[in-house]
Amino acid sequence: MSSWQDKAIKALEDSLHPVPQELNTIDWKCALSDKSERLAQHICAFSNTANGGFLAFGVNNDTTFASLSKEEIEEITNKLGNIAKNNLAWSVQLEHAVAEYQGHAILFIRIPEQTNKPIYLRGKDIYEAYIRSAGHTVKMSKEQVHELIAQSHGLSFEDRVAKSGVSIEEVKNLLDCPKMFELLNKNMPSDKLQMMKLMEEYGLIAERDELYDILNLGAILFAKQLKDFPTLKGKEIIVRRYQGTNNRILSLEYTCQTGYAIGFKDLVDFVSKNTSTESIEIQREAVPSYPIVAIRELTANMMVHQDTAIKGMPLTIEIFTNRLTFTNPGSSLNDVNRLIDLPPHSRNESMAQMMLLMDMCERRGSGIDRATDAISQMKLPAYKAQSGDDYTRITLFPKKKVSEMTREERIAVCYQHACLLYEDGIAINNQIVRERFNLNTKQSVMASRILADTLDSGLIKMKDPETESKRYTSYIPYYG
Secondary structure, three states, rough: HHHHHHHOOOHHHHHHHOOOOOOOOOOEEEEOOOOOOHHHHHHHHHOOOOHHHHEOOOOOOOEEEEEOOHHHHHHHHHHHHHHHHEOOOOOOOOOEEEEEEEOOOEEEEEEOOOOOOOEOOOOOOOOOOOOOEOOOEEEEOHHHHHHHHHHOOOOOOOOOEEEEOOHHHHHHEEEHHHHHHHEEEEEEEEHHHHHHHHHHHHHEEEEOOOOEEEEHHHHHEOOHHHHHHHHHOOOOEEEEEEOOOOOOOOOEEEEEOOOOOHHHHHHHHHHHHOOOOEEEEOOOOEOOOOOOOHHHHHHHHHHHHOOOOOOOEEEEEEEOOOEEEEEEEOOOOOHHHHOOOOOOOOOOOOHHHHHOOOOOOOOOHHHHHHHHHHHHHHOOOOOOOEEEEEEEEEEEOOOHHHOOOOHHHHHHHHHHHHHHHHOOOOOOOHHHHHHOOOOOHHHHHHHHHHHHHHHHHOOOEEEEOOOOHHHHEEEEEEOO
8 A cells, every 4th residue: 555545544544533523634525526616626725735635535424434336436536637637727636546444445535735836726816726724625815825825936934024125223223133142042243244144144134235134034033013014014912801701891902012032021921910810818929820831832832833824813812711812823733632742833934943042932842742731730621722714722721620620621631631641651540630630549430430531532542452450441542
């Protein structure tokens, strides 16, 4: 079996378990649609999506399987091949294979990512382009089309020009150079040309005809005021605090107008302060409701994983009485059930690297792990991750007794803790569950119930299925 067929079966498996959901990499089909334009949109979307994807024929929307005849398979492959050749701006080469999955014959159509993007529908303009987002085929915005064109030519958002043809003095007026070198733990050169050379080596500026272009990377991280750069309009970070559990009554709004690196510490401190409660014993003291490590990591994640092509959706942190949310434009590039173990796929690699150099970001992918560990140490409920067509949202919740948690909340805590431990080579068991939920030894039955519910949900599995003693049974995540 070819490597792409192995990947197709793995994508199907991941989409069906533990929670059935179509992914960006695969779309289920029970039969061939007679809507050629919609089929063209699907082919277009996978062609524009990183690493392409698969159509899986023989899978119903309710995740049951449908049988396909030889004639149906031939009709499907012929029709899709013709659509890929004739209905797109230029021809896309498809591959197909029939592979067995759990005793069922599945027809996989492989649609490879194209080098020259965007792919769009023939006979229409370039904006009739599609992409996969949160398991759906959706039309791209004009900004996303422009972004894809730039990426196709090897020019990332960070490398594009934010302000062109400025002098050294203008660079110093627009960017907070002293703070920049302080954060990089470097001595700021007294010689201006040497300072410009170092900034150019970091990819923050580019020399041009004895003047300089400030690149988006330099501006978005170190701008004294983001509003000085038209390309960064709408990239400010907004913090809103509400009275109650909904957004009807706004009590406080704070906007971080500076570059992300310049305002990072103040932003994290502001969120921490405004989510703390006051304890009055011997003296007044602010007691954090959420771990500052988690606030820090999720704020950094929001910055580096944002889709800069999406307009009108600023990075937003919202404070409610019963939760704290972090929202960034762009659907998650990883399955939201696998944020702890999968390697990161950053949309903004250069920004991630720079934030790593300044100790603001965990580039190697342990940011969510650190946040989850901090949540665990405070005995808080599990975080909730959501990915829509054009956004990703992570929600934290304040402390709650296990008796006040819903069954789903207990399962989420158990699963995320199992994922965290699995990364350290440890399997979760009754004792560990008791410790995580702050239960005593007399509450082992409750811990067993939580493990059983999580097992039934398909999120964990027995480490050793042949273990006879329930007392010594341990569990690992379903993907282990």
